[in-house]
Amino acid sequence: MADLNEMTKLVEENRVHKSVYLEPEIFDLEMDHIWGKAWVFVGHDSQIPKTGDFYTTEIGRSPVVMVRAKDGEVHVLHNRCGHKGAKVAGKKCGNTAGFRCPYHGWSYKLDGSLIGVPNRKGYSDTGFDIKDPQFSMTKVASVANVRGFVFASLSADVPSIEDFLGDTIRTINNVADRAPEGEIEIVGSPLRYEHDCNWKMFVENLNDSMHPMVAHASVGSAAKSYLADQPEGTVYPREAEIIFPFGSSYEFFDKMGVTALKYGHSYMGGQASIHTGYSDIPGYMEAMEASYGTERTKEILSQNRHNTIIYPSFTLKDAIQAMRVVRPISVDKTIIETWHFRLKGAPEEMLKRTITYSRLINSNASMVGPDDWDCYRRMHEGLTSSSAEWVDMRRGLGEDAEPVDGGGERSFGTSDISFRNQYRVWAKYMKTGAENA
Amino acid sequence: MADLNEMTKLVEENRVHKSVYLEPEIFDLEMDHIWGKAWVFVGHDSQIPKTGDFYTTEIGRSPVVMVRAKDGEVHVLHNRCGHKGAKVAGKKCGNTAGFRCPYHGWSYKLDGSLIGVPNRKGYSDTGFDIKDPQFSMTKVASVANVRGFVFASLSADVPSIEDFLGDTIRTINNVADRAPEGEIEIVGSPLRYEHDCNWKMFVENLNDSMHPMVAHASVGSAAKSYLADQPEGTVYPREAEIIFPFGSSYEFFDKMGVTALKYGHSYMGGQASIHTGYSDIPGYMEAMEASYGTERTKEILSQNRHNTIIYPSFTLKDAIQAMRVVRPISVDKTIIETWHFRLKGAPEEMLKRTITYSRLINSNASMVGPDDWDCYRRMHEGLTSSSAEWVDMRRGLGEDAEPVDGGGERSFGTSDISFRNQYRVWAKYMKTGAENA
Amino acid sequence: MADLNEMTKLVEENRVHKSVYLEPEIFDLEMDHIWGKAWVFVGHDSQIPKTGDFYTTEIGRSPVVMVRAKDGEVHVLHNRCGHKGAKVAGKKCGNTAGFRCPYHGWSYKLDGSLIGVPNRKGYSDTGFDIKDPQFSMTKVASVANVRGFVFASLSADVPSIEDFLGDTIRTINNVADRAPEGEIEIVGSPLRYEHDCNWKMFVENLNDSMHPMVAHASVGSAAKSYLADQPEGTVYPREAEIIFPFGSSYEFFDKMGVTALKYGHSYMGGQASIHTGYSDIPGYMEAMEASYGTERTKEILSQNRHNTIIYPSFTLKDAIQAMRVVRPISVDKTIIETWHFRLKGAPEEMLKRTITYSRLINSNASMVGPDDWDCYRRMHEGLTSSSAEWVDMRRGLGEDAEPVDGGGERSFGTSDISFRNQYRVWAKYMKTGAENA
Amino acid sequence: MHNASSVSREDMLLIENFLYQEAQYLDDGDLENWMSLYSEDGVYWMPASPDQTCPLTEISILYEDKLLMDIRRRNLGHPLAPSMEYPVRGSRILGNVHLAADQPGGDAIRIASKFHAQLYYREEVTHFAGRYSHDLVREENSFKIVHKRVDLINADGVQRNLLIYI
């Protein structure tokens, strides 16, 4: 397994070998070659508005802390003490004047530089140098802040963030532009949902539009049967507006289209998404036009992408103020974090709709999430079968995908093109790392 | 470890190396070379009497579904969707018109052939062919139905079921012949009992007649002390009839004898077993003679085998209407399922006696099962010792076992001959698979 | 990993590679090369005062039983049945006339020799010999009893216990000499505290005097704030006497000094320890002088070592009647057992102080133990970071440690010298085993 | 506004049995009868963090009115739902039932209790523990739930599938 050249053999034009989902050794390699090389989403800087605010998370298996320094700059530091390697910051988030390791009390500035070593004379004539980076909380090699969205890579040898994001940057910009003040703000703590599956199953599913009308049929029919029992002229509840699009037809999704981009990214829709039909929220258009004028507002709101995937770690939508973060734990454990944000300057009603949406779709107790969970789990249960070695991804191979301006190739919405794109890139990463992915 | 030639070195004439019980890599190899090659018990067709009835289980690590098709035929299908590999049927059992994968809705006939692919046009010009077996729920390579007992092998390259079963078929036939109507019928759901041990420890134990009078002494003495406290002439309860034989003498078991057969099978007794002494159940003889006449009835009831082992997956007795199925989970986890059946045409009292027997002997809450469990667990605890590498199985090597008509070699009941036979076959499987085992 | 020559590459003069704490393969090697070779503490013979008393434990992964035989001699036997390898004695401790395996009833004398094989004729002409050690509960290869402290090694090829213990024997002797009757006696059952860390982190910590004033600062400040709130002239409680020394200054610990010995052993202090300040317990001096006279008593009490480490398995103090036993379970699980003993002939008050001490310091519910636990756990969390490969241990490298009579080198108390000493020996063990460690 | 004295022992016994009844319906997966214990404007809330104050502007694990309860009732065990092919069986224990220190005011009584729940699903038992807070209004000789808050001890921790109310 550990032979990297083997890796490319696991991906063919129209299928991938089941071991990419099942083999612990491959997961270990992914931690180094994908999660250790790619730009990975860390957090949004609105989580740490004030100097000394910090937020702890992991990039792959490396504990890191995102912190706001005195100069207002956002640093992403390795959350590892330069002395004997203890994790320094234990809390999920907080505010501090500086970092202090609780084991032997080494202390660090907010930029990770070591400033305090108790009883220091014990290090005289040992070659110890307080300035030596090995003793600091070192900075993660590459960090970029795009409209407040902080990405980082454990590797210094990465493409520029612009090159990496490519056309997905338009999703990020659109998400922020939809705020009359042009900024978003994270609200509350996230949903943290444990999935007993390989992280790639979740990522594939994001642009899998062959599944909603099947795997999520029950909640739609339950909602319909409920409405059928209501008296004439019952007002159509927002919940229905959120649930029903998951039952949209194949034609609808095919028309929406799916676009595959460099580095494994992709998105569905463009002009239209399953959220296009949402009713307007009073005061929002006014606020937008006041900020942007009619033209620009129309332009902003005309972009409608459903589930933009920034491979491998991150997904967001234009029209819903929620983002999901992929946290691979082991070959068959993945935690999905869902974060929610406010469009600064927009009516609070926008936030409330997003919260309702996410509770109905992303919560571990929703009537949607557990059905996705179950499908991933069933793949694990089925792939252990000795009866087959490969997972098919040929759908759409028959049509020529047309190039899209802004880059990438567009195919009909239910094509497997985004899966094939992900694994083409996966194989490159596994062989060589990000630089030539 | 992974070197197959190493495997044969783990088995010597009078002992086996402890690693056969302890090494995860060896367990993995067993899944392919033994459980992937041998005929494995799947279920009894009386579990699925009607068209569309299905029962899901595993052969080794492969999920399968046993289903009754329109033509009444019993199929054993790989429970894996031909699309992306999800497990299709999730329930333990049920009835359906056909199978439908809940992820993207591919649908299958009861024989596993693919009949429905939603939004199929996405596959045009992709080489997709609905008839291509790779897209179906493929049939398990080899399936056989012996008096309703369904066996299957993941391998096509297997001996005939008759050759494989050899003389154990007489146990199967006898079990069914004991039904006045010549058929048995599974009743209720099974006991499912988790053992923290390697599957082979359980299988060895089945014909280990050196252990009952020791490991199961307590319940017998508890029963004796209870009876001693009862007033004169208390009627001898059925429970005592079931419990006491476990305290039978070494002489008794030695006389019973043990017969080792091809492919690792074996059985104890023949004319006599620990169940011989059971009191008759009113109406049973009458029903039998009505069906078979006196001669044939005597003949049927004269066969008394205790724990026939059909290696590696299955064991049953003639005189008790229960069968146990071995389900290896990991190198030190094994689930034992105990199923119970009715002798069609026999008095319900027969079933009741079996149910009482199984509750007293096979239940996880019985006063017998947990003592076996404990002995297996102690083996795991002791074998980790650095003080020894081998497990001894020399008992009976000193005597020449005599050939038995119907095949196999018979030795005195407390001989280790069945263990040695199992490991001789184990080594062959591990080296080459069933065909030359 | 499994390449032993690799092992030495993991240890450099001033640092060790993080894999020594994280790699399961290395843990497996340690079980053979360190825990399978070194003298390991088994128990104290006062746990088994009477003939037939036994105590079960493990040496590395080998289950053993320490038992008092007829002749009063203490044996350490492999707790493994010579038949099929079941663990024979299941209880933590008890009294028995002999051992009997509950699976098939083989029985053994208290010295482990096989005396009973049921239905033995089955072994005739099999080469079975009841005297053959392979069928007995074999004696552990090397056993030594030092003032009642029983050490054993799974290997026969070991240095003499005197050579192995070197100067640490003075700690053992001092611990026993502090009993007016010159003997100690284990009291009650131990604390058993599960640590989610590698065993070496705990062992390092024992002589890590850079951590107490930091990691244990909170309980001291809590105690101070409590005392500050008490009325004038409140009597200074014993608890404070126990808690406060953990806040001792760096200078204090540096003066105490740390001495590194052969085979990875070490101790802190000598003349003074953090326990020196303990108030006298009425009647103790009298009892001591009555036994030893003034001179010898002064001499005995003048020795004050804090945490003598007998690498890898054992640690004790002179002044506190508690000892801790290291039980490695897996690469990141370690059970620490704390045992307590009475100084025979001393006032019961001495025992009570020890019990109070241990509850306040060693209990899983103390205000000290969980902070150590947390620091070890943080090391595991931090060392997974991709940002560094090595753990630094250079502290004190700048000073020349001076030789100490009785052997070893002494450095200032907060030096990392004991860590470096442990890993120098660790590398030797891993390469070759104890004999040349 | 209620205080300990204002709830008679008889009422407390009625209330305890009312809460046991609610637990029983959930254990049995009987959402139809369970819903009938809630007032028309009744709400079930399971926050996603301890001390969460607003269910509307911050995410919750569950926040459902009768509309959603009814949809969920119809979805439970639905043949088209992959997750519903397996039964969910529960055993909920309430303890320490007492009048809450903080009362909602109005004519509702707030009853606080502790719960431990075990749910068996997909061959696995999941444990839930925390605090219930029931706001009850009297109706005829029984009660209705106007608001139920379920604070899990690990509300902000990693969650697994939850297919029915706790």
Add this chain to the structure above:
Amino acid sequence: MHNASSVSREDMLLIENFLYQEAQYLDDGDLENWMSLYSEDGVYWMPASPDQTCPLTEISILYEDKLLMDIRRRNLGHPLAPSMEYPVRGSRILGNVHLAADQPGGDAIRIASKFHAQLYYREEVTHFAGRYSHDLVREENSFKIVHKRVDLINADGVQRNLLIYI
């Protein structure tokens, strides 16, 4: 035939304490006193599947009359039993004790409750959860158990060793 009104509050309190006493005897492993709470024809039943109707023609995990209870009492802790070399220690909690909706008829009262039990054995704690159903008959100023049914939430799931009644 009983209904809620026909059992006085005093009796419910007596019954609760009676059930606590039973749990206590099991926690203590005192089967002798435990048996004394059962009538001569008393039976303990733990089905092997939910909704199992017949203990005689379908397998159960436990189905024991006083004969077997007495044998089990003598077997518990028996020095010859490998499995009995280790103690079993338990803590059983009953909750939601109430008069069952379905009454057996005759002069027996059926009391339903929920239980969570934890048993410590061989260095491992095992959890059990489900529903108790006790059929009680009055005897002098106490009760006797004529029938106890224990429905585990995972009755048809994979089971581990069980060395004493739950």
Add this chain to the structure above:
Amino acid sequence: MHNASSVSREDMLLIENFLYQEAQYLDDGDLENWMSLYSEDGVYWMPASPDQTCPLTEISILYEDKLLMDIRRRNLGHPLAPSMEYPVRGSRILGNVHLAADQPGGDAIRIASKFHAQLYYREEVTHFAGRYSHDLVREENSFKIVHKRVDLINADGVQRNLLIYI
């Protein structure tokens, strides 16, 4: 010396609520109020083995008087303690509350109960189960705890971190 008859039903209800209050304070990590439920000479004891008789000459997991309770109160959540950087959240359920068979004598009443506790700490839930034994003395119209003994079913088993009283 107390016996069942000597404790009125009213008192038992007061006592139950008193014990619930204690559990609530611990669940909330409110050691200040928790301490106030103990008499000046009040003691909390968690033995390290079943049937341990002496807390002074044998090791216990916890044996604390008000001095140590007060130090612990000040240490809980202390910013300098590595172990205290993470919250501890609990849910304790008491059941089977009854007058103990063995009474301490004097004017104290011994109340026995069963508990199941779950503590969430460092992203992990730990379960505790066993028996409480509270010795109570009446004070005004409430009670004080003079002695609380907590017998874990696995008292002599391997223990994990415990940062607050159970």
